[in-house]
Amino acid sequence: MDYAILDVETTGGKFNEESIIEIAVYRFNGEKITDTFISLINPERDIHFYVQKLTGITKKMVKTAPKFYELAKRLVEITDNAVLVGHNVTFDYRIIRSEFLRLGFDFQRPTLDTITLSRTIIPGMASYSLGKLCSSLGIPVSERHRAHGDAWATVKLFQLLLDKDTHKNIINSHINQIKHQSLNKKILTLLESLPQATGVFYLHDEKGKIIYIDQSSNISNKARQILTGKSQKSRNIQKKTEQISFELTGSKIIAGLKAFNEIKVNNPEYLPIRKTNFHSYGLFANPKQNKIYIASLNSKNKKNALLTFSSLEKAKEFLTSQEEKENYYCNLILELNFKKEKYILLTDQGRTLSEKSFMFFEEGTLTGYGFYTLHSQIKNVDRVKKIMTTSLVNEDILLQIRNKFFISDKLQKIILSL
Incomplete structure (x- = not known):
């Protein structure tokens, strides 16, 4: 089995309007590299400032580089009869297919994602991003966020995954599955x-x-x-x-x-599988004793948890910081149930940089959610109710909201007036 292990860097910008500015492909036969293709590409459009800062690739650098159509044949040749391998290969494959579709060519190859494989073969890692994963595994990464550097790191990671999968069951099952999928044009087109x-x-x-x-x-x-x-x-x-x-x-x-x-x-025919909360400890209330306590999470008590934590130390740290406050029990219960103020918004990131999303609480009950632009005046209850979508909520989502607001500190609170 041959693999084309690759990485691309793009101009950035709107979805499906990105163009490739650099590509690196290493053809690997399971033992050694048999072919290499590395090139800057002139995208014939501007490179987003953030991309220039991240990769170091500037408009001047790609000005005299070949255009994609000049390299397309070489890319077809080096990936012919090979499985494309990448770290988050879905992105690379989509970008490459988009470039070929602009030329009127339907480029299709089976793919393998080293993120998915790593999660299966090396479970329990703190992070599966390429840089952090390679660092944890002792794989050197040179010229991070350049196509040749990231592709070469992926080669080394993939070699390690092949070695660790001694029976080759996982690799083969992924390949067989994706080979079958590559024939299903309907699914590919939809995705x-x-x-x-x-x-x-x-x-x-x-x-x-x-x-x-x-x-x-x-x-x-x-x-x-x-x-x-x-x-x-x-x-x-x-x-x-x-x-x-x-x-x-x-x-x-x-x-x-x-x-x-x-x-x-x-009421769709099929329902998604609910994810398990991977936190181990929870904060619970004992109203009879006016006390907050920590306990291990289980399927029975999870629905009563006020907050959840990944470790006992983090739970103790949070509770200690609250116990130092005056009348901590009553105040904390009011805060955790969003009842300290009558009307509040909790805001989060929006769909664009110029927008925020919000959740509206009325006397502690979440009654709706919505979006507003940053220049909008959103401190009036009537205005909020006009733009929000009425909503029900379950305990799992409320727990996520509390965790993100009180622990992660990633939600902002706005107190509303009538």
């Missing part, structure tokens, strides 16, 4: 349009009816998992899915709220 962004996606049958609703911080990856899975449920969904639509939210919590409410309204 191509999906962004790697936070939001809700909807799978529709041939009549347009919604048969599945789910949310993710990466719509493209989550939909790909559903539409390429091997379980009977996944296979049934794959057979019935004819269209995919999506709505971006920017905020993971808003995505969860939106999906929860729209599942109740639309």
